[in-house]
Amino acid sequence: MKKIGVLTSGGDAPGMNAAIRAVVRAALSKNMEVMGIYRGYNGLINGDIKPLSVRSVSDVIQHGGTMLYTARCQEFRHEEGLQKAKQTCIENGIEGIVVIGGDGSFRGAADLSARGIPCVGIPGTIDNDIAMSEYTIGYDTAMNTAMELVDKLRDTSQSHDRCSVVEVMGRNAGYIAVNTGIACGATCIIVPEKPWSIEAVCDKIKQTQATGKHHFIVVVSEGVGNSGDIAKQIEEKTGVESRATILGHVQRGGSPTIRDRIAASQLGYYAVQLLFEGKGNRVVGIQNNKIVDYDIQEALSMKKPFEDELYRIADEISF
Ligand code: ADP
Numbered sequence: 001m002k003k004i005g006v007l008t009s010g011g012d013a014p015g016m017n018a019a020i021r022a023v024v025r026a027a028l029s030k031n032m033e034v035m036g037i038y039r040g041y042n043g044l045i046n047g048d049i050k051p052l053s054v055r056s057v058s059d060v061i062q063h064g065g066t067m068l069y070t071a072r073c074q075e076f077r078h079e080e081g082l083q084k085a086k087q088t089c090i091e092n093g094i095e096g097i098v099v100i101g102g103d104g105s106f107r108g109a110a111d112l113s114a115r116g117i118p119c120v121g122i123p124g125t126i127d128n129d130i131a132m133s134e135y136t137i138g139y140d141t142a143m144n145t146a147m148e149l150v151d152k153l154r155d156t157s158q159s160h161d162r163c164s165v166v167e168v169m170g171r172n173a174g175y176i177a178v179n180t181g182i183a184c185g186a187t188c189i190i191v192p193e194k195p196w197s198i199e200a201v202c203d204k205i206k207q208t209q210a211t212g213k214h215h216f217i218v219v220v221s222e223g224v225g226n227s228g229d230i231a232k233q234i235e236e237k238t239g240v241e242s243r244a245t246i247l248g249h250v251q252r253g254g255s256p257t258i259r260d261r262i263a264a265s266q267l268g269y270y271a272v273q274l275l276f277e278g279k280g281n282r283v284v285g286i287q288n289n290k291i292v293d294y295d296i297q298e299a300l301s302m303k304k305p306f307e308d309e310l311y312r313i314a315d316e317i318s319f
Contacts, residue, residue, distance in 0.1 A: 001095040001275050003033040005049065007068060009040035009101035009108065012252055013124045013138025014064040015260030016100055021057040022268025023098045028054050030276050035094055039069045040101070041076035041108055044085035049092055061261060064141070064253045070101075076108050082115055089117045096275040098268070100124040100137070103300060106283055110296040118280015120271040121296060124264075126252055129173040131302035132294045133285025137267065140259040142169065142251045143179050149247055150184040154217055163205065163216040163234055163242040167227035169251045176251070177221035178307055182314040187216040189314055190230070192223035193306040198230065202237040208319050209240070216240065266291055 006023045008016050020036075027034045036052040037043040060067050075081035089097070096118045099109040102125040109119035123130040126142035146168045157164040170176040174191025181189035187208055188201045205216050218234070220227045231244035256264070263286060270284045270291045283299040285292055294302075 001032060001278065003035065003093045003095055004272070004275050005035040005037045005044075005089070005094040005097040006052070007037035007040055007043060007097065007099055008066040008070045008124065009099060009105035010070065010072065011102065011125060012064075012066050012070050013126045013136070014141035014252070014254055015137040015256040015264040016066040016070075016124050017060040017063050018256060018261045018264035019100050019122055019124060019137055019268040020066070020068060021061050022265040023272055024052045024057045025054065026269045026272035030272065032272070032276065035092060036068050037097070039071040040105070041073040041081070041085060042071050044088050045073065045075055045081055047088050047091075049088070062255050064255060082111055085112060086115050086117055096120070096280055098122060098271045098275065102127070103130060106296050106300060110281060110300070113281035113296065118275065118278070120274050120280060120293075121283040121299075122267045122271050123283065123285055126176065127170050127173050128175040129171060129304065130283075130285065130299070131304035132283060132292070132299040133287070135263055135286045137260055137264045138252070138256070139175070140257045141254055143176055143183070144257055145251050145254055146176060146180040146247055147183045149250070150180060150186075150217060150219065153245060154184065154215070157217065158215045160241065161214040163218060163231070163238070163240045165218045165220060165227050165231040165234065165242060165244040167220045167222055167244065167246040169247065170221045170223060172223040174221040174223065175307065177219050178311050178314060181219035182310060184217055184219070185318060186219040186314070187213075187318050188218045189311065190218065190224050191221045191306075191311070194311060196224075198233045198237065201230075202234060204319070205234065205238050205240060209238070211319065
């Protein structure tokens with residue numbers, strides 16, 4: 001391939017800029033041209049595309065967000081949208097595309113690959129919910145942000161003898177919750193992957209109360225449901241004043257951690273290597289510290305095991 005495109009799609013994640021930089025630099029070093037496609041698949045449909053030079057990705061590696069902007073694009077889910085996107089590629093000489101995003105974005109990448117534009121996906125999501133990769137770009141930064149915020153909540157919770165119910169992001173996956181929970185010494189962690197009951201949560205709070213503890217942290221994954229209701233029920237059943245805090249989109253921002261920058265650089269480089277070799281309809285990821293790649297459909301059909309052991313340890317050491 002002589003000319004490729006790069007886009008970011010779906011939810012933004014810290015480290016996406018580092019991945020864009022790696023894609024641009026890797027491609028230029030192989031004498032391939034790179035086009036930046038703006039606002040996800042919308043840019044392909046609307047022709048919102050600009051060439052990226054070696055200097056256009058200077059000074060971005062340390063910034064959160066994405067310099068190419070991101071979006072969700074309904075039109076791309078239909079044949080007409082896909083054909084428009086393909087036409088834009090043909091008109092601009094784009095022979096392959098690197099798609100940085102989550103599983104929804106990979107479905108789109110598979111659809112476009114099937115129509116003759118080879119795409120390679122890079123897992124970029126704070127949720128770490130891509131089964132073929134042990135790690136996704138943005139996950140480490142999001143967990144560190146959540147940890148820092150829960151630590152701050154603990155200060156006020158401790159001063160007031162309160163229970164803080166903290167809702168962290170993760171969509172339907174509890175990875176951010178279990179890791180933040182263990183790192184912050186939460187009394188309870190509630191995730192969608194594990195059965196739970198308000199009675200068990202309250203019993204745990206009462207047990208720890210009996211040993212002299214006066215403040216409590218309950219970390220709830222967003223996929224579980226209403227953290228406000230959980231706080232209300234804890235207060236009713238235990239008599240401990242309880243407040244819910246939803247950390248929300250603040251977890252998606254900020255300067256990427258070293259882990260995210262390194263993963264983004266490796267995955268970006270490897271994605272370009274695949275296109276350079278003429279390979280498409282692939283997703284790159286990390287397994288046992290090695291970069292691997294899978295067919296997109298195969299990657300999408302894989303199931304990620306939950307961190308049962310970490311969840312069990314967190315529970316056993318929090319009393
Ligand atoms: P993420 O990539 O973070 O999972 P989304 O699920 O919102 O985010 O998907 C991002 C974009 O990918 C969508 O707005 C759409 O343009 C495209 N997409 C998602 N699902 C499909 C699908 N089944 N077929 C084609 N394109 C899709």
